[in-house]
Amino acid sequence: MNTPKDKPHNTEPVLNKRVASGLSHVNSDGLLNYRSHALPTWCPGCGYYGITHGLTQAMNTLNIPNENLVVVSGIGCAGRMPFFVNGYGFHSIHGRALPIASGVKMASPELTVLCVGGDGDGFGIGGGHIAHVIRRNVDLTYIVFDNSIYGLTKGQASPTTPKGQVTSTSPFGTAEDPINPALISLAYNVSFLATGYAGDPDILNTIFQKALAHRGFSMIIVTTPCITFDHVNVTWNDFRDRFEPIPSGHNTGDIAAAMQLAISGKNYNGVLYQDDRPDWETRQKAIRKKSSG
Amino acid sequence: MKQTDSLVIKICGSAGDGAISAVEILNRACALMGFHIMNFDSYPAEIRGFGKSVGHTRISRTPLLTPGRYADCLVALNDMHAITELKRIKPDAALVYDSRPPDYIEEDCAVAGFIEPGMSGYGVPLRELSAQAVKSARSRNIVALGAIAAMYNLDPEAFIEAINIRFARKSAVVREINSAALKMGYEYIRNHRERPVHKTLLAVKRHDRPIRIVNGNEAAAIGALDAGLTLYAGYPITPATKIMEYLAKKLPPKNGTVVQTEDEIAAIGHVVGAGYTGKRAMTATSGPGLCLMTEMLNLAVQAEIACVVINSMRGGPSTGLPTKTEQADLNLALYGGSGDSPRVVLAPANVPECYIMTRRAFEIAEAFQTPVILLLDFFLSNRFEDVDETVLETFEPGMFKRLTAEPVSGKPFERFRVTDNGVSPAAFPGMPGLKHAITGLEHTPRGFPNYEGDNHRAMTEKRRRKFIELQNAWPHPDVTGPKGQLSIGVLSWGSSIGAVREALASPELKGLSIGGCFPRLLQPLQTEPLKLFANRCDRLVVVELNSSGQLAGLIEQTTHKKAMRLADVPAEPPAVEQIVRYLTGVLK
Numbered sequence: 001m002n003t004p005k006d007k008p009h010n011t012e013p014v015l016n017k018r019v020a021s022g023l024s025h026v027n028s029d030g031l032l033n034y035r036s037h038a039l040p041t042w043c044p045g046c047g048y049y050g051i052t053h054g055l056t057q058a059m060n061t062l063n064i065p066n067e068n069l070v071v072v073s074g075i076g077c078a079g080r081m082p083f084f085v086n087g088y089g090f091h092s093i094h095g096r097a098l099p100i101a102s103g104v105k106m107a108s109p110e111l112t113v114l115c116v117g118g119d120g121d122g123f124g125i126g127g128g129h130i131a132h133v134i135r136r137n138v139d140l141t142y143i144v145f146d147n148s149i150y151g152l153t154k155g156q157a158s159p160t161t162p163k164g165q166v167t168s169t170s171p172f173g174t175a176e177d178p179i180n181p182a183l184i185s186l187a188y189n190v191s192f193l194a195t196g197y198a199g200d201p202d203i204l205n206t207i208f209q210k211a212l213a214h215r216g217f218s219m220i221i222v223t224t225p226c227i228t229f230d231h232v233n234v235t236w237n238d239f240r241d242r243f244e245p246i247p248s249g250h251n252t253g254d255i256a257a258a259m260q261l262a263i264s265g266k267n268y269n270g271v272l273y274q275d276d277r278p279d280w281e282t283r284q285k286a287i288r289k290k291s292s293g
Numbered sequence: 294m295k296q297t298d299s300l301v302i303k304i305c306g307s308a309g310d311g312a313i314s315a316v317e318i319l320n321r322a323c324a325l326m327g328f329h330i331m332n333f334d335s336y337p338a339e340i341r342g343f344g345k346s347v348g349h350t351r352i353s354r355t356p357l358l359t360p361g362r363y364a365d366c367l368v369a370l371n372d373m374h375a376i377t378e379l380k381r382i383k384p385d386a387a388l389v390y391d392s393r394p395p396d397y398i399e400e401d402c403a404v405a406g407f408i409e410p411g412m413s414g415y416g417v418p419l420r421e422l423s424a425q426a427v428k429s430a431r432s433r434n435i436v437a438l439g440a441i442a443a444m445y446n447l448d449p450e451a452f453i454e455a456i457n458i459r460f461a462r463k464s465a466v467v468r469e470i471n472s473a474a475l476k477m478g479y480e481y482i483r484n485h486r487e488r489p490v491h492k493t494l495l496a497v498k499r500h501d502r503p504i505r506i507v508n509g510n511e512a513a514a515i516g517a518l519d520a521g522l523t524l525y526a527g528y529p530i531t532p533a534t535k536i537m538e539y540l541a542k543k544l545p546p547k548n549g550t551v552v553q554t555e556d557e558i559a560a561i562g563h564v565v566g567a568g569y570t571g572k573r574a575m576t577a578t579s580g581p582g583l584c585l586m587t588e589m590l591n592l593a594v595q596a597e598i599a600c601v602v603i604n605s606m607r608g609g610p611s612t613g614l615p616t617k618t619e620q621a622d623l624n625l626a627l628y629g630g631s632g633d634s635p636r637v638v639l640a641p642a643n644v645p646e647c648y649i650m651t652r653r654a655f656e657i658a659e660a661f662q663t664p665v666i667l668l669l670d671f672f673l674s675n676r677f678e679d680v681d682e683t684v685l686e687t688f689e690p691g692m693f694k695r696l697t698a699e700p701v702s703g704k705p706f707e708r709f710r711v712t713d714n715g716v717s718p719a720a721f722p723g724m725p726g727l728k729h730a731i732t733g734l735e736h737t738p739r740g741f742p743n744y745e746g747d748n749h750r751a752m753t754e755k756r757r758r759k760f761i762e763l764q765n766a767w768p769h770p771d772v773t774g775p776k777g778q779l780s781i782g783v784l785s786w787g788s789s790i791g792a793v794r795e796a797l798a799s800p801e802l803k804g805l806s807i808g809g810c811f812p813r814l815l816q817p818l819q820t821e822p823l824k825l826f827a828n829r830c831d832r833l834v835v836v837e838l839n840s841s842g843q844l845a846g847l848i849e850q851t852t853h854k855k856a857m858r859l860a861d862v863p864a865e866p867p868a869v870e871q872i873v874r875y876l877t878g879v880l881k
Contacts, residue, residue: 036730038741066728067722067723067724067725067726067727067728068722068723069722070570070722071730072566075733082730082732083730083732083741083742085730086728087728088721088722088728088729088730089729089730089731090566090569090596090730090731090732091730091731091732091733091734092565092592092596092732092733093588093589093591093592093733096558096559096562096588096589098559098562099554099558099559099560099562099563099566100562100563100565100566100569101566102552102559102562102563102566103524103526103562103563103564103565103566103567103568103569103574104566104567104569104570104722105566106524106550106552106563106566106567107523107524107550107566107567107570107572107574108567108570108571108572108722108723110723111570111722111723128555128556129555129559131555132554132555132559136552284545284550287545288545288546288548290545291542291545291546292545292546
């Protein structure tokens with residue numbers, strides 16, 4: 001019988017000596033605790049590295065047991081994340097990470113479940129699931145890597161691509177208006193919403209820590225450039241000008257105020273909204289009690 | 294007075310007249326007396342309005358294979374609807390009708406006007422007697438049951454016991470007045486007719502075995518519960534919804550979860566997610582829902598995740614005939630999806646098998662790390678049978694067992710190790726030392742994406758190879774009929790098997806050189822026993838409820854032998870009479 005061997009190529013674990021020694025000081029800080037031995041397949045300079053760094057820091061601070069960590073993703077550049085995390089990973093199908101992650105958490109509530117994906121995966125093909133995972137308030141942390149483009153298929157328009165942008169499937173500019181994912185999530189009555197950008201991993205770290213600690217569904221929309229296929233919309237250059245801290249005095253328990261921020265046309269770096277309501281498991285416990293009473 | 298082996302009773306009314314609940318009580322009473330029953334009602338897709346409801350049940354001394362098509366007794370709770378059922382009664386049938394109907398029934402709309410020579414009319418003042426007993430016409434269905442008890446020499450006490458069970462949650466008054474209504478119908482026939490008895494059933498002995506009257510949906514749901522279901526995710530769709538409704542009540546007390554998802558894609562997504570963590574999870578749907586699930590089923594094949602899907606088939610394509618039975622999703626179950634996507638397909642033939650195969654499905658799914666699709670249909674999902682509880686209790690788990698990995702220090706875990714039998718030891722989140730990632734992409738033994746031909750070939754073969762063991766371990770198809778060379782070999786699957794078996798045992802065909810072969814495992818098909826059967830048949834006939842002959846095609850492919858098709862879409866269960874006629878024609 002022909003037994004295939006794991007050969008080194010794309011996502012295979014290749015750590016050459018130079019890379020290994022370069023990483024040794026990072027390792028001593030514990031920042032590699034949550035990185036697998038597989039090297040990311042993302043382009044050099046991609047914003048996803050910044051997001052991953054912020055996330056690694058947050059998990060390291062919270063000290064989540066690796067074997068209890070599950071990262072579920074759909075399809076896209078961000079979808080490859082599970083291979084790069086030191087935990088259990090499920091790289092699933094396009095747009096369906098949320099239902100799968102929900103099933104993981106519902107069946108095994110003791111696990112810490114992260115769900116990751118891009119804007120096409122989350123707001124395009126999988127957009128229908130967001131409302132319902134929010135209704136159930138399943139205790140998941142959902143990170144959307146929003147680069148306003150389909151990167152893995154090489155640069156087609158996505159639901160967050162600004163109107164009129166030229167892409168490979170819109171040579172004369174897109175005809176559609178982009179969606180406002182923060183506003184939509186708030187309208188669905190999400191129990192935790194934060195926005196941020198890939199260029200500031202330290203703030204992402206604090207946001208992710210809050211999100212992971214939130215009991216219920218937490219959604220973080222992270223704007224990030226696609227340096228390979230988008231040279232117009234979001235680039236590293238205009239990031240710092242576009243994002244600002246959450247205005248002082250903003251009440252994160254006030255959904256109307258959060259909606260005001262979401263429609264202000266500005267981009268904020270921080271938690272827009274958070275409330276405390278029973279998560280799915282708590283609701284199930286109540287139903288189980290009722291059912292056997 | 295005629296004696297008969299089995300009796301078919303139809304109670305026909307407008308939706309809301311109580312035709313269906315009368316049959317429920319009749320079933321229970323007959324089961325208490327020790328008879329076997331098979332009950333298959335029909336009602337419209339619309340909830341109320343003036344739709345026709347027909348409660349249809351068959352009572353017998355011996356176990357039943359079909360609910361029968363032509364009635365010995367038709368009860369008219371609504372004359373207009375009963376008239377349309379007259380084509381489905383025997384020439385010597387009895388007709389129970391309201392002998393003092395309300396004035397507004399026009400003469401040519403009265404069912405009594407259609408009594409033919411040979412039939413017996415049983416006029417009973419159903420409304421009046423009901424009014425005397427319960428002060429309204431509401432219990433005329435119960436009065437009619439009393440008449441049936443007298444007409445077929447059935448013990449009225451068993452009916453009263455059944456009424457008490459049916460109305461156990463209602464007040465004692467409700468039970469009393471309905472018992473009174475029953476007695477009035479009973480006495481009326483006894484007192485007003487010279488020869489009250491229409492036919493008698495060959496007597497049975499009352500036994501003490503606990504009997505449950507369940508339909509296929511309920512049996513499958515109980516099977517899932519007994520298998521230790523953790524999560525049920527589903528989206529409402531006829532005829533599968535009752536499985537979710539049952540589990541919504543029964544699963545939470547067992548610490549399980551039922552989630553009604555936003556669509557079928559999310560339903561199977563939840564199931565795959567739960568299966569990925571090593572827990573038992575299931576969904577149930579019908580054809581349109583299974584269409585939506587195919588992509589996720591492919592993922593479960595590629596990522597080797599255990600999951601169980603019940604597909605209760607209805608008439609198609611598209612929304613089709615939601616409340617009518619058909620067996621036309623076989624191809625979808627076998628092949629739906631992209632790429633080479635082997636999965637297990639099982640088709641139970643009767644209600645007890647719905648229980649047994651659902652339990653087995655979880656074992657198969659776990660042992661072979663695969664999706665398992667159970668094919669029920671509207672008929673099997675909704676037909677009630679008396680099930681001896683010992684059948685449920687004597688189920689022996691452990692026919693197939695899951696292989697779980699142990700961590701080996703210093704060696705990376707190979708979740709998809711290529712083994713001789715194709716099964717790789719599994720590991721689940723939470724297990725230390727076995728962390729890995731899985732993917733819908735083609736992958737190496739360690740689970741990393743890989744697009745090379747050699748690896749893809751080895752993995753594709755491994756995923757197919759898994760099923761050889763199942764093919765060998767699963768019981769061979771039932772084979773009936775004389776030994777040696779046969780003029781005709783009849784094959785069938787799922788809920789149609791009963792009608793074929795009844796046809797083969799009919800006086801017209803009994804003793805002829807005809808045999809039957811009835812597989813339950815439809816993928817992987819058990820090639821050898823099927824070939825063996827086909828080789829001793831001059832001709833093969835495949836009976837199924839679809840128009841293209843979906844199993845017939847599979848049988849031809851497997852046995853390299855032409856199969857004649859009795860493939861029909863009558864929007865109802867197959868008729869024994871049609872099968873007998875067809876086979877007689879083939880023999881000529």
